[in-house]
Amino acid sequence: MNFDPRFSGRKFASVGTRPIRPDGVDKVTGRARYGADFNMAGQLVGRVLRSPHAHAKIRKIDTSKAEALAGVKAVITAADLPDLTDGDAAMYDILDNCLARTKALYDGHAVAAVAAVDAHTARQALKLIEVDYEVLPHVTDVDEAMAHHAPLINDTVFTEGLEEKPVKPSNVTKRSQFGHGDVHQGFGHADFIVERSFKTEQTHQGYIEPHACVASVSSDGTAELWVCTQGHFVYRQHCAQLLGMEASKLRVTSSEIGGGFGGKTHVWAEPVALALSRKAGRPVKLVMTRDEVFRASGPTSATSIDVKIGARKDGTITAAEATLRYSSGPYAGAWAEVGAMTAFACYKLDNVKTVGYEVLVNRPKTAAYRAPSAPMAAFAVESAVDELAKELGIDPVEFRIRNAAQEGTQSSYGPVYGPIGIGPTLEAAKNHAHMKAPLKKNQGRGMACGFWFNFGGQTCTDLNIGMDGSVSLAVGTVDVGGSRASLSLVAAEELGIDYSQVKAIVADTSSLGYNDMTDGSRGTFSSSMATISAARNAIKTLRERAAQMWDISVDDVAWEQGHAVAKGEKHGNLGKLSLKEIAAQSGKTGGPIAGHSELVADGAGVSFATHICDVEVDPETGATRVIRYTVVQDAGKAVHPTYVEGQYQGGAAQGIGWALNEEYIYGKDGRLQNAGFLDYRIPVCSDLPMIDTQILEIPNPNHPYGVRGVGETSIVPPLAAIANAVSNAAGVRMTHIPMSPPRILAAIEAEREG
Amino acid sequence: MAGVAVSTTINGDSVEYLCQPDETLLDVLRDRLGLTGAKEGCGTGDCGACSVILDDRLVCSCLVLGAEAEGRRIETVEGMAHGDKLHPLQQKFLEHAALQCGICTPGFLIAAKDLLAKNPDPTEEEIRFGLAGNLCRCTGYDKIVRAVQDAAHVMKGA
CATH class of the missing domain: 3.30.365.10 (Aldehyde oxidase/xanthine dehydrogenase, molybdopterin binding domain)
Structure with a gap:
């Protein structure tokens, strides 16, 4: 059925109300499981060694002493994450950021990692890894980095977007331009002109939950990843690509997320945890410290x-x-x-x-x-x-x-x-x-x-109606701040039932089609659109089942306020059937009732x-x-x-x-x-x-x-x-x-x- | 390393455990006892996500050693509700939507419980300073303060 996304100006019953969120009780009782709250049998503790230098060539990394320490089960460097990016420059940068390949590019850049039986042993092992650095000149200020004498961070970078192709490398990767009209002429017509220069310093999203994951790679090539992320489907794509896995063999489950604000849209520790698990043959839990979050996850621009x-x-x-x-x-x-x-x-x-x-x-x-x-x-x-x-x-x-x-x-x-x-x-x-x-x-x-x-973007949603008439809504956009409540409201609204009859969950990557991550303020916008579409598909089936129960044409069945209603004078004595009554008979009328939706939510x-x-x-x-x-x-x-x-x-x-x-x-x-x-x-x-x-x-x-x-x-x-x-x-x-x-x-x- | 044997009381229950001398109470709660309600947001006592009440005193459990719990009384978020009846603070946090991501919530609930035990009728300013050791990055604190005000009101009437 074609989905019509246009605004319809309906009167709302559920949307616009303020019920308690479905994940609320777990969150006030300490039961909700965040990134670091999950464990697997036999899991090891992962830790990452980070560069103390802002800019340094990595001449050599000697891991032999760390490997020899009792209780250490795996030590990895960039060599354990070979370059499989096949010319994809953006993915290569992600790979290099996960584990530095030839140069450490900032204070905190990961250079090696260990998995050990406990945190104490893992910390000891990091101290035994010997990295031979050649410290290079560095630059941290945005204006200084543009100056002619600035140390070059990457000598293969030639500024894109200039009229003439530059002959020298630079720290400016790209120039972009927007606008219309003629500003020169416009300023000529001005009576007053203000001209000022401004600076802003770099800030961090400051989510209270540090990045955390548990990775488990099996010898048959399948893997599981539990992680706090804004986009588990995107993490799956990136991790699978970097580790040379088929995406469908990597099942990623998003934990409750303790804040992201854009900062949990990028992989850092996850490919490292998977590589450690692959090498050690055991699950590995990797949790960043707060110091690591500041030094080595992504802040905003200065x-x-x-x-x-x-x-x-x-x-x-x-x-x-x-x-x-x-x-x-x-x-x-x-x-x-x-x-x-x-x-x-x-x-x-x-x-x-x-x-x-x-x-x-x-x-x-x-x-x-x-x-x-x-x-x-x-x-x-x-x-x-x-x-x-x-x-x-x-x-x-x-x-x-x-x-x-x-x-x-x-x-x-x-x-x-x-x-x-x-x-x-x-x-x-x-x-x-x-x-x-x-x-x-x-x-x-x-x-x-x-x-x-x-933003809108790719979105996939499943709406399943149980035989008791309750509704399970499975969405693929991570809930960063209450979207399970808003999406349950939307499902209730569209189906014409009470909010309490709907339970929304965030499904893992093996249970639902691909979803873009929760970014660009798209969670409620796009998943509500998909939820409405899925509910409309379910309503179509509900009408068909009611028609079957009444033995009339589906064309004579409308859906009004949570009920199938027989239309036309000839059906005047049929009354109406509630969603619950139709669901109770589903086993006899064609099996489970569900609505599915996959769409690109345009028009944000x-x-x-x-x-x-x-x-x-x-x-x-x-x-x-x-x-x-x-x-x-x-x-x-x-x-x-x-x-x-x-x-x-x-x-x-x-x-x-x-x-x-x-x-x-x-x-x-x-x-x-x-x-x-x-x-x-x-x-x-x-x-x-x-x-x-x-x-x-x-x-x-x-x-x-x-x-x-x-x-x-x-x-x-x-x-x-x-x-x-x-x-x-x-x-x-x-x-x-x-x-x-x-x-x-x-x-x-x-x-x-x- | 030899473990330290500790006997303590957590949420009214007698608990015994072995821990390493350098292990924090937070690590013991989370990794040895499975009480993951207290969170580690910083490990340096700056965020309050690991707040617990130790013998009637609000502490960051990341700054207390597991071995120090010997013979003490510990209250964590897991002990706030009675059966399926939520503590008024828990109920008001839900009603006021005083949580978004919820990672700081256990710490805030414990800190607010401690605050109201010592000052059942706090002003807005007293609530704000009483909870200043707990970081929340989602809410801007507005709804948290209102939830605590409302809970204090309900608890006085109880």
């Missing part, structure tokens, strides 16, 4: 961004331009490209140009972090927009409203927008009580907008948010406190509004940490100096106020219920909103994130000295 925006006196922006440089770690990425796409996405612009540069540095490979690349671009652009509004003497909200993108606007990255929420979120912010609340001395208010694309609706923030800056210490925070965001349709609020609040809190505190600090030796939660300080409960939320619902026309993704956009505006608030409170424009007390004090002093 950036350096120049922005130029011009406007006429009447408040119309005439041209906007940005150059964005994003670090990608020692491997090629497309982070600046995404930043360049999102930078001006909130605005209706005749002349816009953005250029992105992907920059190699001796830091861990950059990974996605919630709306990856967008927060830094928004920080730079929204700071400049605020400054321009000030110069024009126009209220910053009003200025944004005047220039906001609308339905029909050609976005700065190309496509033409459908119905979008930037205008409505700005209007809601303008009318919010927060905007009118009085401020005290040393306090400032800031606001900013943010955009994120949202773009998402916009406006945030308002009040801060108090202590002019003596430079310490900043967020005293009030409001998030306004378009959800399309909030399936479970409490968890939508939670996404808004969580993104804002991460943004507050990024704006004020969090940063990777590297020493001159290229080593990370704050690889722990004590020195890399994420916001704690006493740092934050309540975070107010306002959900707008502008239906996504490409989803039956109007759902858009909601998970990521909330981290896009905070850096700028807080920077604008701090700038207003301190009386000086802040251009470097995080705005730690020393940076704020330095800015205040520089301003004072003029």
Whole structure:
């Protein structure tokens, strides 16, 4: 049956309610099993040896002493993970990141691994591995890495995307460009122009659960992997490819996941654990320490961004331009490209140009972090927009409203927008009580907008109806924050039954077709689409079975509020059959009743948010406190509004940490100096106020219920909103994130000295 | 290495185990006793995910040695519910959606239980400072604070 994904404007019974999540009790009683909570009989403990150098040639690795230690069952190096990537450059980078092949490219780069009978023995074994390094010059700063004299991280890299092919290798892997119109001409029409340079430091997703997995490879070539991941099907593909296995022989089960935020979309330890298990012939459990998570999993990019925006006196922006440089770690990425796409996405612009540069540095490979690349671009652009509004003497909200993108606007990255929420979120912010609340001395208010694309992607779902009328929903998108609740609501809605009759689970890779990972805010968007499709398929079967039970034509059977209803006067006395009654008879009417769906969830609706923030800056210490925070965001349709609020609040809190505190600090030796939660300080409960939320619902026309993704956009505006608030409170424009007390004090002093 | 024999009380039950002298209480709970409710988020006492109550005192079990539990009383998240009746804090965490990924939840529940035992009627600020030793990266703490406020209200009425 053809699935019609268009928005239908139905009245909801279950969707929009706030029931308790199906996985809730297990999570408050300690029963839920996360990555490190699973064990197998005979399992060994895996540990990884990491480079202490930011950049070094690996001359030789001698593992003989470690292998000789009693209790050590396997020691592996890159030689045990031979290159099977067959010219796939992206996969080769993943392989090299799992175990360094010829060079260690950052402090923390894995170079060898052991499996031993216990953790103590494994740690001893690591100390016995002798690595002969030739230390090379390194570079960790994004601007320094672009300089002519910078040490080359990979001498086979020649910048892509330049008009003329470069003759010399460089740390810039790629240049990308977006925009339309003529910015030169546009700036010519401007009465005011703001031009500024900004920097943001590298941050980590900071999920509380370190990466953890248990790998078990059998001698017959089959294998199992238990792992905390945002995408077990993708992990299966990558691991199978790197280890030379058939994907179907590797069964990957996703554990409960203790936070990911984009950071659990990449394999690091899993191929290593599988290789150790293969060599040792026993299951291997590999759990990263927090130090390893910071040093060797994927943080976000550090950036350096120049922005130029011009406007006429009447408040119309005439041209906007940005150059964005994003670090990608020692491997090629497309982070600046995404930043360049999102930078001006909130605005209706005749002349816009953005250029992105992907920059190699001796830091861990950059990974996605919630709306990856967008927060830094928004920080730079929204700071400049605020400054321009000030110069024009126009209220910053009003200025944004005047220039906001609308339905029909050609976005700065190309496509033409459908119905979008930037205008409505700005209007809601303008009318919010927060905007009118009085401020005290040393306090400032800031606001900013943010955009994120949202993704859809490949999705597969099974809906099985038991003979007792209860419904099992098996989805393949990992539940990172309540999607089993929202998807159960959707199944209940479509079938017309009660939420309590549905139980959603995340199926393993051998039980369901391929699913893309939970990223791009796609979990509820795409799996709800597949769930609706699967439910409609099940309803078709339910109608057929009812028709059979009544001995009438299926064309005369409709599905209404959880019941088959016979239509037409001739069937007037048949009444109706509930889902439960039909299910009870299924054994006699053709067997089990199920609905299946596999689709590519196209049409993810773009998402916009406006945030308002009040801060108090202590002019003596430079310490900043967020005293009030409001998030306004378009959800399309909030399936479970409490968890939508939670996404808004969580993104804002991460943004507050990024704006004020969090940063990777590297020493001159290229080593990370704050690889722990004590020195890399994420916001704690006493740092934050309540975070107010306002959900707008502008239906996504490409989803039956109007759902858009909601998970990521909330981290896009905070850096700028807080920077604008701090700038207003301190009386000086802040251009470097995080705005730690020393940076704020330095800015205040520089301003004072003029 | 010779193991250390330890007799202790966990969630009201007498428990005996052997552990290595350098083994943390968290490792003993998780790896020897199968009580995996307490989580290791950092191993350095910074995140609170491994919180347990040791003789009426809130501790990070990653900073306590297994051998130190001798003769003590330990409360973990596994002991909070009575049979199938959840503790009011557990119930309110569910109702307020005070968890997203849930990895920090056992630690927060234990820390909140300890807080309310010592201060049954805390202000928002007292809750925020009382729970400042527990990291949550998903929620922004808003719904956690509200759940604890609501649970305190219910527990006072009980």
